[in-house]
Amino acid sequence: xxxxxxxxxxxxxTGDYLAELTMLILARDRLKDPAGGYARTFLRxxxxxxxxxxxxxVRIVANAxxxxxxxxxxxxxxxxxxxxxxxxxxxxxxxxxxxxPHARLRSAEGTxxxxxxxxxxxxxxxxxxxxxxxxxxxxxxxxxxxxxxVTGPAAAHFGWGPGExxxxxxxxxxxxxxxxxxxxxxxxxAFFHESAPAALRHPGxxxxxxxxxxxxxxxxHPGTGGLVDVGTVTAQLLYETGGxxxxxxxxTARLDTITLTQDGPDRVRVRGVRGEAPPPTLKVGLNRxxxxxxxxxxxxxxxEIERKAALVRxxxxxxxxxxxxxxxxxxxxxxxxxxxxxxxxxxxxxxxRLVVRDPDQNTVGRALSGAAVELALASYPGFHVLAPPGKGxxxxxFEAAHVGQDTVEHLAVLHDGRRVPVPPPDDHLVLxxxxxxxxxxxxxxxxxxxxxxxxxxxxxxxxxxxxxANIGLWARxxxxxxxxxxxxxxxxxxxxxxxxADLPVTRHTLTNLRALNFEIVGILGxxxxxxxxxDPQAKALGEWLRSRxxxxxxxxx
Numbered sequence: 001x002x003x004x005x006x007x008x009x010x011x012x013x014t015g016d017y018l019a020e021l022t023m024l025i026l027a028r029d030r031l032k033d034p035a036g037g038y039a040r041t042f043l044r045x046x047x048x049x050x051x052x053x054x055x056x057x058v059r060i061v062a063n064a065x066x067x068x069x070x071x072x073x074x075x076x077x078x079x080x081x082x083x084x085x086x087x088x089x090x091x092x093x094x095x096x097x098x099x100x101p102h103a104r105l106r107s108a109e110g111t112x113x114x115x116x117x118x119x120x121x122x123x124x125x126x127x128x129x130x131x132x133x134x135x136x137x138x139x140x141x142x143x144x145x146x147x148x149x150v151t152g153p154a155a156a157h158f159g160w161g162p163g164e165x166x167x168x169x170x171x172x173x174x175x176x177x178x179x180x181x182x183x184x185x186x187x188x189x190a191f192f193h194e195s196a197p198a199a200l201r202h203p204g205x206x207x208x209x210x211x212x213x214x215x216x217x218x219x220x221h222p223g224t225g226g227l228v229d230v231g232t233v234t235a236q237l238l239y240e241t242g243g244x245x246x247x248x249x250x251x252t253a254r255l256d257t258i259t260l261t262q263d264g265p266d267r268v269r270v271r272g273v274r275g276e277a278p279p280p281t282l283k284v285g286l287n288r289x290x291x292x293x294x295x296x297x298x299x300x301x302x303x304e305i306e307r308k309a310a311l312v313r314x315x316x317x318x319x320x321x322x323x324x325x326x327x328x329x330x331x332x333x334x335x336x337x338x339x340x341x342x343x344x345x346x347x348x349x350x351x352x353r354l355v356v357r358d359p360d361q362n363t364v365g366r367a368l369s370g371a372a373v374e375l376a377l378a379s380y381p382g383f384h385v386l387a388p389p390g391k392g393x394x395x396x397x398f399e400a401a402h403v404g405q406d407t408v409e410h411l412a413v414l415h416d417g418r419r420v421p422v423p424p425p426d427d428h429l430v431l432x433x434x435x436x437x438x439x440x441x442x443x444x445x446x447x448x449x450x451x452x453x454x455x456x457x458x459x460x461x462x463x464x465x466x467x468x469a470n471i472g473l474w475a476r477x478x479x480x481x482x483x484x485x486x487x488x489x490x491x492x493x494x495x496x497x498x499x500x501a502d503l504p505v506t507r508h509t510l511t512n513l514r515a516l517n518f519e520i521v522g523i524l525g526x527x528x529x530x531x532x533x534x535d536p537q538a539k540a541l542g543e544w545l546r547s548r549x550x551x552x553x554x555x556x557x
Contacts, residue, residue: 001045004205005052007221011157013053014149015062016179017042020466021528023143024287024396026066027118037067042140043075050085054137061128061149065140067118069093070413072140088415090131092141094408094422095120097284116288117396121408123282124249125171126162127422128152130412134420143285145248147175150208158212162250162425169253169275170214172246177218177236177270181205183461184218184236185226188539190459190546199225215271217263228266231459231476234513238472240463242519243508244434245276249405252276252429256437256510272512280428281402290397290526291328291357294364296372296389298352301338301382305350308380309334312352315379319371327358327368333534351386357395357530365392396529398466437511442486443479447553454496455546457556458484462542467524469538471545474515480556481514487550493518496548497541 004013017039030037042064053060065072073091080087097119120143129152131139139152154160154171177184184206186195204224209217218233220226237258244256252275259272300308313332320326335351342348354372356364369389376383405424412420457480462471473488475481490505504521523541525532535541 001049002052003224004207004221005049005056005058007204007224008207010056010058010207012059012061012153014153014178015042015060015064016146016149017062017064018066018143020285020287020398020464021396023066023118023120023285024398024529027287030067031117035068035071038069038072038075038140039064039066042072043079046076046079046138047083050080050087050138051083054085054087059132059137059139059153061132061139061141061153063141063144063149065091065142067096067120067142069140069142073413076138076140087137088135089138089140090134090136090415091139091413092123092127092131092144092411093413094127094410095123095141095143097121097403097408100403116286118287119284119401121282121284121403122249123408123410124148124278125150125152125155126250127410127412129156130420130422131414132156134412134414134416134418136415146179147172147248148250150175150178150210151250154210157210163427165251165275165277166273167212167214167275168251170216170270170273171210172248172251172253172275173237173255173258173270173273174208174210174216174218176241176246177233178206178208180236180239182226183239184232185220185224185228186232187226188461189232189235190455190461190543191231195227199227201225214273215269218268218270219266228268230260230262230268231474233260233268233270234474234515235459235461235472237513238470238474238510238515238517239461240465240470241472242470242517243506244510245431247279247429247431249278249282250425251278252431256434256512258512260513277427277429278405278425279431280405282405282408284401284403286399286401287396288399290395290530291359292361292364292392293355293357293395293530294368294389294392295353295355295531296368297386298354299349299382299384299386300352300380301345301349305334305336305338309350309352311380312375312383315375316354316371319374320367323367323371325363325367327356327364329355329357331355331532335534353534355531357532361392361394365390368392395531396527398527398529400466436509439485439509440478440482440511443482443553443555447555449551449553450557451549452552452557453547454488454550454552455543457552458488458546460542460546462538462540464524464528464537466527467522469520469523469541470517471520471538471542472515472517473542473545474513476514477556478514483553483556484514484516485509488516490518493545496550497545499523
């Protein structure tokens with residue numbers, strides 16, 4: 001926060017504090033303390049920076065309110081009085097549907113959903129805009145869309161109304177680029193090796209210069225680390241998105257209309273974004289207790305790794321069966337991190353990971369830990385574990401539901417206490433699949449090729465949405481795009497990533513970005529909190545794909 005306030009000019013400083021997992025963490029916090037449920041790190045940042053923002057006339061908009069935006073707003077007012085900064089604090093509420101009868105909430109398949117610890121609708125930006133128009137210096141919200149932190153200030157500044165879809169869509173795209181901070185300025189970037197090491201030692205955060213017509217320039221403060229180019233912006237545009245339509249509560253942005261151009265060093269212009277009416281429903285995120293989980297990782301060193309793994313697995317499965325307490329879910333994964341003739345013990349070792357989940361804590365607790373510990377002197381040579389299993393910990397499950405826009409009471413609570421209703425949109429779009437655009441002409445047949453990693457010609461970024469994952473890939477030249485678009489089919493992706501072989505996979509083509517986006521349903525099980533996979537948020541799924549070898553035309557290499 002301090003870097004952004006001191007590094008250059010700003011009108012509005014935004015902050016996105018709410019991942020899917022964060023909402024579960026805040027829900028558990030609220031169970032312990034009903035006055036909690038918001039991001040306390042935001043308060044620590046404000047204590048240091050509120051005076052600086054006030055001096056520079058910078059407004060602050062953040063979703064740090066989490067499950068308790070009213071409580072956070074009151075606490076910010078108390079902080080402002082204590083440190084002597086005269087600021088007007090407003091908040092947005094109405095997203096909390098935890099107390100709503102779940103018969104009103106439906107899954108994407110239309111089925112009723114179970115009770116949850118937290119149920120929150122993803123609100124749009126017009127509540128934020130109402131607060132800013134009435135003079136708020138600080139606006140805190142609960143669960144709004146990530147992009148609403150940008151669409152709200154833009155609508156307030158330019159006077160946009162609910163039906164100005166192209167302008168709103170441009171702001172949504174800018175908000176999506178900004179939402180993950182340094183991921184737009186070289187952080188987690190597939191081609192990181194092209195930057196000087198010092199540039200990525202401490203990347204600056206991105207900022208958007210917004211214009212009244214909905215166009216934007218993505219840049220960063222002068223002299224900060226990292227880089228902003230068409231590639232870094234493309235990578236973030238593909239992050240945790242799906243097809244051509246990016247639906248939100250204010251507008252449906254058409255990702256297949258975006259044009260990116262380099263506008264100078266560390267400046268990328270975003271233009272051409274078209275918008276359509278929003279859908280008639282709001283997305284609702286539900287976090288519930290899924291049960292209890294436990295894990296133990298056995299270290300297997302030296303020779304006969306596969307046989308050692310088979311022995312301990314057979315021993316533990318036999319012990320669990322004898323105790324008549326087999327967990328509902330039992331997952332084994334052997335990671336061959338060992339090397340032959342290794343120079344260190346660690347590089348001579350492989351890891352065998354066991355994860356168990358069950359509704360009953362005892363089933364994954366003492367029964368498992370006892371069986372594992374009792375093998376210590378009676379199993380494979382060199383037996384040891386990374387850490388002894390505990391008593392079993394609760395884990396959460398994130399699910400998406402939908403509720404009608406007109407059933408949610410979206411409110412802007414102004415700094416003077418007035419409560420201003422934010423009406424739902426007047427018109428709605430029934431979302432239908434977008435026709436896939438025509439593919440470019442393929443490269444000529446018979447070009448000399450050689451076996452090489454896909455990542456030499458394509459970048460990737462991947463992420464999670466509940467139990468699903470997406471992998472976005474893009475080519476940096478027209479020739480590479482001609483090859484990628486015809487080569488990387490869903491069948492080829494399944495062959496390259498065998499863990500996806502039996503899962504539903506959908507491919508989306510975004511010709512304007514020279515990009516493909518794959519949605520993989522169910523690969524993350526019940527989501528990040530259940531930790532069903534080694535990489536529970538699919539952050540490295542794209543890098544695994546880039547490491548796989550294909551026959552690639554030499555002209556591209």
